[in-house]
Amino acid sequence: MATAVSILPAQQLAVLNEAYRQAVARKRLKAMLAAAAFCAVLLVAAVGAEVNLHTLFSYFGNFVGYFDRILTLDSGARVWTSPAEWFWGWKKWLRMLGETLLISYVGTLIGAVLAFALNFLAAQNTSPSAWLRFTVRRLLEFARTVPGIVFALIFVIAFGLGPMAGVLAIAIHSTGALGKLFAEIVENADMKPVEGIRSTGASWLSCMRFAVLPQVLTGYASYALLRFEINVREASVMGFVGAGGIGQEFVVAIRKFYYSDVSAILVTIIVTVFIIDISTGWLRARLFGKETRR
Amino acid sequence: MSQLPKPDTVQLRAKYPDVFERPASARLATPAMIVALLAIFVLGLVDLDFSPSKLISGVSQLGWITMMMIPPNPGSSFPLYMQALGETLSIALLGTTLAAVLALPVSLLAARNIIPSNLIRFPVRRFLDSIRGVDTLIWALVWINVVGLGPFAGVLAIMVSDFGAFGKLFSEAIEAADRKQVEGIRASGGNALHEIRFGLLPQVLPVIAGQVLYFIESNTRSATIIGIVGAGGIGLQLAEQIRVLEWQKVSFLILMILIAVAAIDFISGKLRFAIIGQRAVA
Numbered sequence: 001m002a003t004a005v006s007i008l009p010a011q012q013l014a015v016l017n018e019a020y021r022q023a024v025a026r027k028r029l030k031a032m033l034a035a036a037a038f039c040a041v042l043l044v045a046a047v048g049a050e051v052n053l054h055t056l057f058s059y060f061g062n063f064v065g066y067f068d069r070i071l072t073l074d075s076g077a078r079v080w081t082s083p084a085e086w087f088w089g090w091k092k093w094l095r096m097l098g099e100t101l102l103i104s105y106v107g108t109l110i111g112a113v114l115a116f117a118l119n120f121l122a123a124q125n126t127s128p129s130a131w132l133r134f135t136v137r138r139l140l141e142f143a144r145t146v147p148g149i150v151f152a153l154i155f156v157i158a159f160g161l162g163p164m165a166g167v168l169a170i171a172i173h174s175t176g177a178l179g180k181l182f183a184e185i186v187e188n189a190d191m192k193p194v195e196g197i198r199s200t201g202a203s204w205l206s207c208m209r210f211a212v213l214p215q216v217l218t219g220y221a222s223y224a225l226l227r228f229e230i231n232v233r234e235a236s237v238m239g240f241v242g243a244g245g246i247g248q249e250f251v252v253a254i255r256k257f258y259y260s261d262v263s264a265i266l267v268t269i270i271v272t273v274f275i276i277d278i279s280t281g282w283l284r285a286r287l288f289g290k291e292t293r294r
Numbered sequence: 295m296s297q298l299p300k301p302d303t304v305q306l307r308a309k310y311p312d313v314f315e316r317p318a319s320a321r322l323a324t325p326a327m328i329v330a331l332l333a334i335f336v337l338g339l340v341d342l343d344f345s346p347s348k349l350i351s352g353v354s355q356l357g358w359i360t361m362m363m364i365p366p367n368p369g370s371s372f373p374l375y376m377q378a379l380g381e382t383l384s385i386a387l388l389g390t391t392l393a394a395v396l397a398l399p400v401s402l403l404a405a406r407n408i409i410p411s412n413l414i415r416f417p418v419r420r421f422l423d424s425i426r427g428v429d430t431l432i433w434a435l436v437w438i439n440v441v442g443l444g445p446f447a448g449v450l451a452i453m454v455s456d457f458g459a460f461g462k463l464f465s466e467a468i469e470a471a472d473r474k475q476v477e478g479i480r481a482s483g484g485n486a487l488h489e490i491r492f493g494l495l496p497q498v499l500p501v502i503a504g505q506v507l508y509f510i511e512s513n514t515r516s517a518t519i520i521g522i523v524g525a526g527g528i529g530l531q532l533a534e535q536i537r538v539l540e541w542q543k544v545s546f547l548i549l550m551i552l553i554a555v556a557a558i559d560f561i562s563g564k565l566r567f568a569i570i571g572q573r574a575v576a
Contacts, residue, residue, distance in 0.1 A: 044384070050446055055446065056441065062440045105334060154544075158359060159352035164349075240522070
């Protein structure tokens, strides 16, 4: 079935076309200007970061070659032909990996407890006083913005080399991050139960315990688990500055050019991160699943 | 005041057994979980050599260090630090942009509505996942071995680790795009590339731009720390000053980082709103 498409008279069409062209041209000009400005900034940045395309291209072979080398054993064979030789240090690495996991677990738990203690003070709707809220918020912001590894660098000097510095660095960083997230959950909580509890003459503490806490606890657990997942990655590099965990082994392997060890430890870290991701994801789904079923 | 009739508990118990007699497993689950969590915690404290004496001496050391940090004072190295900060911002900007440019085509391969075949999509996704599983600092160490010490290694490290993250995020944005516009392009006779260019990209570009801006913001933080392993920027200065115990310079550098991060947050927040503002409101 043929349908006729009505075409406007040429005069009318020309006006419409002109208006369209103008509108598009203005938009294009804007986009072009923005793109040009962005490219200019990029160029400045490239000079600032000493980008040298020549080095990149001449060394790009190195990058490929590096991966070639870390996948080769001392004997010249590929690593996967002899897993026993590739993972020769698995006992030590597994112990360091366990230490990494413990660092992130203990750090996350301390951070979560501190964040839990502070978040009711930081949330808009539950904070007892404005200046307290302001102070706690700034404190959390500070703990969150300074990177964990900077804390680790300082703590290594204060507490000595070893996993303790890593745990405390992760704990402080987690306190900042979780405190903010927890406070946001509290701010989204329903305030009617709080009014109900307060009308019975309860104290601030009881209001938090019986009105707010039951609403927010699953959210807390979910965020804490997510944080644990992030902290496992973070803990795996804490060793770079001497704060314990598998990072220490890794940095030694990389600096001393123990090529096959580098790939073995990398594979260990990647597999661990995968497993942690998947299992915390499963756990979170279960926690939330229980909540929705109710 | 009239009394309510006494509830018939026997009948209620019979009617709602799961309320009155929860199975032991359900009642014990929460305490058992708390005990397990605490047990691992204590085990961790022991295994990681926590001791009260170490903690106390460390805290007193820390207090002393904090005293030494006040007031922040750059000495005569302020111009050097400003240059290092500029380097850090350059690393973040360049690394993120390069990652976004490289990730866009790959994310198309990882999106279900573009490549229905599992055979291609699955390996691409796992590849992106394993890149993401490796921390930026580790990538920095690898790149330092390849292109030498300096900010260029930092750019490449941020590029690689963001490439993994962007690939995933972009492909999710693409999967969430509306089919109708793509079908419209096909109905008017466009080929597959036309569909992507005119049907898909206009939908996903604002989302992608927002994500890229957000990553520039968060990469300013990452870029401050990759210097610690020698990949240029302000982190290099920070690590050096911590190692030589110049605490006034350290606190000044930390302050500089905090201010720079806050400024970038503010700017990118404004820009993000300008780009995806209408969408967020609608």
